[in-house]
Amino acid sequence: MLGDGKKILIFEDNPTIALLLRTFFERRRYAVKLCEDGTEAVKAVREYAPNLIIMDVIMPGKDGIEACTDLRREGVRTPIIILSSKAYEDDKQRGLAAGANAYLLKPFDPKKLEEIIAPLLS
Amino acid sequence: MIGIIARAQIVFEWVLVYYFFILNTVYIGLSLIAYREVYRHLRRTTYGGYEHVSRSPLTPPISVIVPAFNEEVSIALTVLNLLHLDYMRYEIIVVNDGSTDETMARLIKAFELEPTKDDVDDQLKTKPLRALYKSRRHHNLLVIDKENGGKSDSLNAGLNKATHPYFCSVDADVIMEADALQRVILPVLESEERVIAVGGIVRVSNGCHQAKGRITDVSLGSNPLAIFQIIEYFRAFLCGRTGYSRLNALLIISGAFGLFERELVMTIGGYKTDTVGEDMDLVTRLHVYMRESDQEDHTDHRDYAISFVPDPVCWTEAPASFKVLSRQRRRWQKGLMEVLWQHTGMFFNPKYGFIGFFTYPFLLLFEGWGVILEFLGYVFFAMAWWRGAIETDFAIAFMFVAFFAGAVLSLIGVLLGEMTPRPYPKASQWIGLTLFAFLENFGYRQYTSVLRLLGLFDWIFNAGSWGRMEREGIEADKHMAEV
Amino acid sequence: MLSLALQGHFSLDMIVFTTIVLFWIVAILITYMLLLRSYYYLRARYMASRRKLYEPAIELVLLDEPQEKVLDALAPKRWGDREVILRVILDSMRHLEGPPFDSLQAACFKLGFMDRALKQLSSRNKLRRGRAMEALGIMRAHPAMLAIIMLLPKQPRDMKLVALRSLSLIRDPFALPYYEREAETLPPTMLPRLASLMLEFGPPAQPFIRTLINDRPEAFPPRVMKLLLQETAHYAAL
Numbered sequence: 001m002l003g004d005g006k007k008i009l010i011f012e013d014n015p016t017i018a019l020l021l022r023t024f025f026e027r028r029r030y031a032v033k034l035c036e037d038g039t040e041a042v043k044a045v046r047e048y049a050p051n052l053i054i055m056d057v058i059m060p061g062k063d064g065i066e067a068c069t070d071l072r073r074e075g076v077r078t079p080i081i082i083l084s085s086k087a088y089e090d091d092k093q094r095g096l097a098a099g100a101n102a103y104l105l106k107p108f109d110p111k112k113l114e115e116i117i118a119p120l121l122s
Numbered sequence: 123m124i125g126i127i128a129r130a131q132i133v134f135e136w137v138l139v140y141y142f143f144i145l146n147t148v149y150i151g152l153s154l155i156a157y158r159e160v161y162r163h164l165r166r167t168t169y170g171g172y173e174h175v176s177r178s179p180l181t182p183p184i185s186v187i188v189p190a191f192n193e194e195v196s197i198a199l200t201v202l203n204l205l206h207l208d209y210m211r212y213e214i215i216v217v218n219d220g221s222t223d224e225t226m227a228r229l230i231k232a233f234e235l236e237p238t239k240d241d242v243d244d245q246l247k248t249k250p251l252r253a254l255y256k257s258r259r260h261h262n263l264l265v266i267d268k269e270n271g272g273k274s275d276s277l278n279a280g281l282n283k284a285t286h287p288y289f290c291s292v293d294a295d296v297i298m299e300a301d302a303l304q305r306v307i308l309p310v311l312e313s314e315e316r317v318i319a320v321g322g323i324v325r326v327s328n329g330c331h332q333a334k335g336r337i338t339d340v341s342l343g344s345n346p347l348a349i350f351q352i353i354e355y356f357r358a359f360l361c362g363r364t365g366y367s368r369l370n371a372l373l374i375i376s377g378a379f380g381l382f383e384r385e386l387v388m389t390i391g392g393y394k395t396d397t398v399g400e401d402m403d404l405v406t407r408l409h410v411y412m413r414e415s416d417q418e419d420h421t422d423h424r425d426y427a428i429s430f431v432p433d434p435v436c437w438t439e440a441p442a443s444f445k446v447l448s449r450q451r452r453r454w455q456k457g458l459m460e461v462l463w464q465h466t467g468m469f470f471n472p473k474y475g476f477i478g479f480f481t482y483p484f485l486l487l488f489e490g491w492g493v494i495l496e497f498l499g500y501v502f503f504a505m506a507w508w509r510g511a512i513e514t515d516f517a518i519a520f521m522f523v524a525f526f527a528g529a530v531l532s533l534i535g536v537l538l539g540e541m542t543p544r545p546y547p548k549a550s551q552w553i554g555l556t557l558f559a560f561l562e563n564f565g566y567r568q569y570t571s572v573l574r575l576l577g578l579f580d581w582i583f584n585a586g587s588w589g590r591m592e593r594e595g596i597e598a599d600k601h602m603a604e605v
Numbered sequence: 606m607l608s609l610a611l612q613g614h615f616s617l618d619m620i621v622f623t624t625i626v627l628f629w630i631v632a633i634l635i636t637y638m639l640l641l642r643s644y645y646y647l648r649a650r651y652m653a654s655r656r657k658l659y660e661p662a663i664e665l666v667l668l669d670e671p672q673e674k675v676l677d678a679l680a681p682k683r684w685g686d687r688e689v690i691l692r693v694i695l696d697s698m699r700h701l702e703g704p705p706f707d708s709l710q711a712a713c714f715k716l717g718f719m720d721r722a723l724k725q726l727s728s729r730n731k732l733r734r735g736r737a738m739e740a741l742g743i744m745r746a747h748p749a750m751l752a753i754i755m756l757l758p759k760q761p762r763d764m765k766l767v768a769l770r771s772l773s774l775i776r777d778p779f780a781l782p783y784y785e786r787e788a789e790t791l792p793p794t795m796l797p798r799l800a801s802l803m804l805e806f807g808p809p810a811q812p813f814i815r816t817l818i819n820d821r822p823e824a825f826p827p828r829v830m831k832l833l834l835q836e837t838a839h840y841a842a843l
Contacts, residue, residue, distance in 0.1 A: 017700050024667045037334060058208050060300065061334030066259060085177055090211070094261065109703025110667060165732045166763065169739040171770050173699070179836075180801035180829055287828060312766055314792045519620045526627030533634045540638060552642060556635060 003030030006121055009050035011035045011067065012083070013059045017106070021054065024110045036060075038067030042074050050078055051121055055100075057084040057091060065091075065098045072099035079120040083108065138502065141495050145488050146527045152365030153534040159364050160432045160538050167433075172304050175311065176210060182310070183211040184303055185284035185384065189276030190216055190294040194224040196439075198232040200294055203335030205260055209303040213262040215280040216294075220249075220270030229265055234258040244282040246392040248275050254283075273377070274393035274400040281392050284384055291401075293378045295439050297327060297337055299544075302435040306381045309429040318408055319382045319428045321367075321375035322435030323359045323542065326352045328442060337437050340544055342551050347447060349558045350566045351440040357535035360432060360542070367430035371476035373409070373485065375428070377401030379436045386411070399457020406461055413473050434544050448573050455493070455577025462486045463581075493574040500568060525563050532559035655689045658682060663697050666708045679712055691718050695743050713744045726752055735767050742771025750775050754783050762791070766798065773802040778809035785813055793824035800825070800833055811840030 008025055012018040013036050025032045033048050035041070039061040045053065053071070055064035062070075064082050071080065082095040085106040092103045102116050175181050186204055190197050197216070204214045218226050229235060235255035249271035257263040268279050277291055288310070292298065299305075306320040328351075329343015342349055359376075366372040380401065387393075390411050393400045405428060412426045441447035462485060469486070471478040503520075506512045536555050539545060546552060662678035679694070681687055691713075698709050713719050718740070725737035726749070741749040753768050753775075760768060765787060772780045784803050791799060800817060803810040814837050818825055825833065 014700075016696050020663070020667065020697060020700055023664045027664065027668045039334060058206065058300075060206050060336045061202070063206055069259070085173075107700045107702045107706075109701070110705060111703050166735070168732070169735040169767055171767070174770060174773075174802070178801040178804070179832060180797055180804070182826075182828070287826065311795075311798045312763065313794055314762060316794050513617075516617050516620070519617060519624060522624040523620055523627060526624060526631055530627060530630050530634065533631060533638070537634060537638050537641075540642065549642070552638070556638070 003028050005029060005031055006052070007031045007033070007048060007050040008052045008054060009033050009035065009045060009048050011038050011041065011053070011055040011059060011064060013037055013056065017056070017083075020110070024113075028114070038062035038064060038070075041067035042070055042076070045071060045076050045078065052117060053078050053080045055080060055082050057082060057095070065094050065100075068095065068098040068100050081113075081116065081120075134498075134502070138495060138499050141488070141492060142499070142524070145492070146531070148484060148488070149361065149531050150527075150534075153361040153531060155368050156361045156364035156432075156538065157534065159368050160360065160541055163432050164541060170308070172301065172308070175304050175308060176208060176301075178210070181210045181307065182288050183213070183286040184209065184307070184381070185280075185286040185289040186212055186214045186292055186303075187277055187280035187284060187289055188214065188216045188292050188294050189219055189273050189280065190221065190225055191219040191270070191273070191276070192221045192223045192225060193294040194221070194228055196295045197225050198228050199335055200292075200296065201229070201233065201263070203297050204292070205263065206300070206335065207298060207303055208300045211286075212303060213264065213284070213286060214260075215264045215266065215283055217266045217268065217276040217280045219272065219276040220268060226265075226267055230255065233260060233263060233265075235265055238264075240283070242283065244279075245388055246278040246282055248279040248282065251279065272395055274395040274397075277400070278392040278395075281384065281388060287384055288381055289384045289387070290379065290381045291377065292436070293438060296324075296378050297332060297335065297437045298379070299433075299435055299437075300336060302379070302433075303381075305431050305433045305435060309427070309431060310381075313427055313429065315425045315427040317427045317429050318386055318412065319375055319380060319405060321363060321372070321380050321428075321430045322433055323431075324355060324376050324378045325434050325437045325544070326355055326440045327437035328352075328440050330437065337544075340546055342546065342554055345442050346558070347444070348440050348442055349554065350562055351447075353532050353535060353555060353559055353562060354570075355440075356539040357532055360538035361531065361535050363430050364432050364538075366481055367428065369476040369480065370427055371481040372428050372430055373406055373477065373481050374402045375405050375430075378438045380405075382408075397457060397460045398453050399461045402457060403461045403464075406465055409474070409477060410465065410468075432538070432542055434542060448576075451570055451573035452577035452580055455490075455574040456581040458485065459490055459578060459581040462490055490578070493571055493578055496571050497575045500571075525560075528563045528567060529560050532562055535559075652689055652692075655683075655686055656693055659686075659690050659693045663693065663709075666697075666705045666712075669704065672708065672711060675708060675712055676715055679716060687718070687721070690716070691740065694718070695740060698743050710744055710746075713746070719744060719746050719748065722746070723749055723752055726756060731761075731764065735764060738764075738767050738771045742774035745775050747775060747777060750777055750780060754780060757783060757787060758790075762795070765791070766795070769799065769802050773805040776806055778806055781806060781810055781813045785816065788817055788821070793821060796821055796824040797826070797829045800829070804833075804836060808839065811837040815840060 003025065008030050010018060010021050010032060012021065012034065018034050022032045022034060033050070035044050037059040038055065041062065055067060057064040068080050068082065071078070079101045080099065081102045081104055082100040083104050083106060084091055084095070095103045101120055104113060104116065188200065188204065201214065201216060216229065218229065235257055238254050238256045240254060249269040252267040252269065255265040255267065264283060266279050266283060268276070281289065288307070290303065290306070302322065306322055309320050310317045326348060327337060328345060328348035329341045330337050331339040331341060342352065363372060363374065377400065382404070386408065387404065390407050394403050397403050408428065441450050462482070465482070468474045468478050468482040470483065474482065503517070507514070507517045533556065536559055540552070546555065659679060662675055665675050665678055679690055681690060694709050694713060698706060701709070722737040722740045725733050728734050728737070738753060741753065750772065753772055757765060757768055769784065769787065781803065784799060788796060788799055796817065800814055803814050814833055818830060818833055822830070
C-alpha cells in the first residue's frame with residue numbers, strides 16, 4: 001500500500017515526531033509538507049491542497065483543534081487526523097466535534113496510522 | 123558632648139561594617155545553597171518524568187487566573203500564549219478589573235466571547251461583577267468583567283470562579299513557557315510533604331524576540347536599564363529564592379507567576395486588598411496558617427512546603443525607564459514593609475523555624491530597615507573621605523571590597539542563569555552580562571538603594587497608593603496581536 | 606578620630622586581604638563560566654554532528670528494512686559514540702509503537718545497550734542510575750524488571766519514583782505487588798503519583814489500586830479518588 005504521490009500536510013511542532021512522520025510517509029511515496037503550527041492552517045491547506053491533514057493538538061499560536069475548527073468553517077473537507085498525547089476523553093470529544101475524522105494517541109504505531117489513513121484516502 | 127558624638131560615631135561605624143559584612147555573608151551563603159540546589163535539580167530533570175505528568179489523568183488540573191487592568195496592548199497576546207500551554211487540563215480566567223481602555227473590547231473580539239451566567243455562590247467578597255463571558259472558540263477560557271477594585275480584588279474574583287484544585291496567578295503582561303505548569307506541579311506530585319505553593323524563575327523579556335505568543339530568541343536587547351534588571355532577577359530568583367526554599371523559609375513568590383492550593387487560599391480569605399505587596403502577603407499568611415492552625419483542629423500541619431523550582435516559568439517586561447522603575451521599586455519596598463510589619467510575631471519565634479530565626483529577621487533588618495543604613499553608609503563614607511578623616515588608600519581598599527563582593531554575587535547569579543534552561547545563547551551576550559555585573563556597582567545599585575529608601579518613606583508616611591506601571595507594549599508581530 | 610573603629614579594628618591589611626580573596630573568587634567564577642560555556646558549546650556541536658551519522662538508521666527502521674541493515678547503521682563508528690546512539694534510539698522510541706518500536710528494542714538488546722544500562726543500575730552515581738532506569742523503561746526492557754525490583758527497597762525516595770516509573774513503562778503486571786509494597790513506605794503525598802503509575806498497567810492493576818485506596822483513603826483528594834474509582838469500576842463490578 002503505497003502513497004502514489006498523495007499529499008499529506010502535517011502540523012507538528014515537536015521536531016522528532018515531525019521527522020518520524022515525514023520519513024515514514026515520504027518513503028512510502030507520499031508527498032509531505034510540514035507546518036510548525038496552525039496559525040496559517042487555512043492558507044497552507046489552500047496552497048498545498050493536501051489529500052490528508054495530520055495535526056498535533058498542542059502547538060503554539062493555534063492548536064490542532066482550533067485549526068481544525070477553522071478549516072471546517074472555511075469549508076475545507078480534507079480528512080483530518082488529530083494526534084495527541086493527552087489520554088483525555090474531553091480532548092478526543094472536542095477533536096471529533098471540531099470535525100476531525102480520527103483521533104490518534106501518541107506514542108503511535110506508523111503502521112496503524114497507515115491503516116487509518118487508507119480508507120480516508122481512497 | 124564631643125565624647126558622646128565620637129562614641130556614637132564609633133558605634134555607627136561598627137553597625138555599618140557589621141551590616142555590610144552580615145549582608146554579604148548571608149547572600150553568599152544563600153548562593154552556595156542555591157548552587158547546590160540548582161545543580162541537583164538539573165541532574166534530576168534529565169530523568170524528570172515530565173512526560174508522565176503531561177499524560178496522566180491524575181495530574182491535577184489548574185486554574186490560571188490573570189488580572190488585567192488597562193492592558194489593551196498585551197492582553198490578547200497573553201491570553202493567546204496561555205491557551206497553548208502544554209498541560210493536561212487547565213482553565214484560564216481573565217479578570218478585567220474595570221479597565222478604562224480597550225482591554226475588554228479586544229478580548230471580546232479576539233476570542234469571540236459571549237455572555238454567560240453561573241450560579242456559583244461567591245465565597246470571597248469582591249467588587250460587583252458586571253458580566254461573565256465564555257469563548258465560542260476555546261472551551262477553557264472564562265472572562266470576568268468587574269468594577270475596578272485592584273489586583274487583589276481581581277484575583278479574588280477569579281478565585282471565586284475557579285474550579286480546579288490548584289490555581290496559578292499570572293500577570294497580564296507575562297509570556298509563559300509552554301511547559302511551565304508541568305514544571306511547577308512536579309514538586310506537588312513528588313514531595314514528601316504537602317506542597318501548598320510553588321514559585322519559579324521569572325525572566326526579563328526585554329530584548330527577547332517573540333512569535334505566536336512564545337519567546338523564541340533569548341537576547342539582551344540594548345536598554346542598559348533592562349540588562350541591569352536581568353542580572354538582578356537572576357540574583358534574586360536563583361540565588362535568593364532557591365536558597366530560601368531549600369530551608370523551607372521562602373516568604374515571597376512573585377506575583378508574576380505562582381502556583382497555590384486553591385481551597386487553602388480560599389480558607390485564609392484569599393488575597394488581601396489593602397496592601398501593595400499582596401503576593402508576599404499571601405505566602406506569609408499561608409505560613410502563619412499552616413504553623414498556627416495545628417492547635418485548633420489537632421492535626422499536624424507542619425509537614426508542608428512552599429517550593430521553588432529553578433526552571434524559567436515566565437517572562438516579564440521589566441521597566442525600561444527610570445520613572446517606571448522608580449515607581450515599581452518604591453512599591454515593592456512599601457509592600458515588603460507592610461507585610462513584615464503585620465507579622466512581627468514571627469520575629470525569633472521558634473514555631474516558625476528558619477523563617478523566624480533567619481528569613482524574617484533578615485528581611486526586616488537588612489532588606490527592610492537596612493536601606494537606611496545602606497544609604498547613610500554612602501553618605502557617611504563620602505563625607506568622611508571628603509573631610510580627610512579616612513585615608514584615601516583605606517577608602518579605596520574598602521570600596522574594592524564592596525565592589526568585589528557585589529560582583530561575586532552578581533556573577534553567581536549569571537552563572538546559575540547560564541546553567542538553567544534557556545540561557546543566553548551567544549558568547550557576546552555572556553560577555554555583556556559579565557560586564558554589566560561589574561558596572562552594576564557603579565550607579566545602578568546606589569540608584570535602587572535610594573529608590574528603596576524612598577519606598578520605605580512612602581510606607582512610613584503612608585503616601586497614597588502608587589499608579590500602575592506604564593507598558594511599552596510587547597514587540598510582537600502585528601498579525602498575532604490582532605489574532 | 607572619626608574612623609578609629611574602622612582603622613583600629615579593621616586594619617588596612619585585613620581589607621586588602623579580603624579584596625584579594627574576593628578578586629580571586631571573581632576571577633575563578635569568570636574562568637569557570639567561560640570553561641563551562643565552551644565545554645557545553647563544543648560538546649553540543651560534536652554530539653549534533655555525530656547524531657547526523659546515526660539518524661538515517663531510524664529511516665531504515667521506518668522502512669521495514671531487515672534487522673541486519675539497521676544494526677549496521679547503528680553500530681558505533683567511533684569511540685564514545687554509544688551515548689549518542691542511545692539518545693537517537695531513545696528519542697525515537699519515545700514516540701513510536703508497533704513494529705518500528707520492536708525493531709529498535711531488538712537493536713538495543715543486540716548492540717548491548719540493555720546490558721550496559723543493566724550494569725549501570727548498580728552504579729553509585731545517582732545520575733547514572735537514574736538515567737539507566739529511565740533508558741530501560743523507555744526500551745521496555747523486560748529482562749531488567751527483576752533487577753529494578755530488587756533495587757527498589759534500597760533507593761532513596763526520589764529514585765524510587767524513577768524506578769517505579771520505568772517499571773510502569775515495562776508494564777508487566779508481575780511488578781504490581783511491589784508497588785503495593787512500596788506504598789507502605791511512601792508518605793501519603795506521594796501515593797496519588799504511585800496510583801497514576803499503576804494506572805499505566807491497565808486492567809491488571811485494578812485490584813491493586815482498589816486495595817490501595819481502601820487502605821489509605823486519606824491520601825487521595827476527592828477528585829483523584831473519584832477518578833480512580835471510575836478507572837477501577839470494571840474490576841469492582843466483577
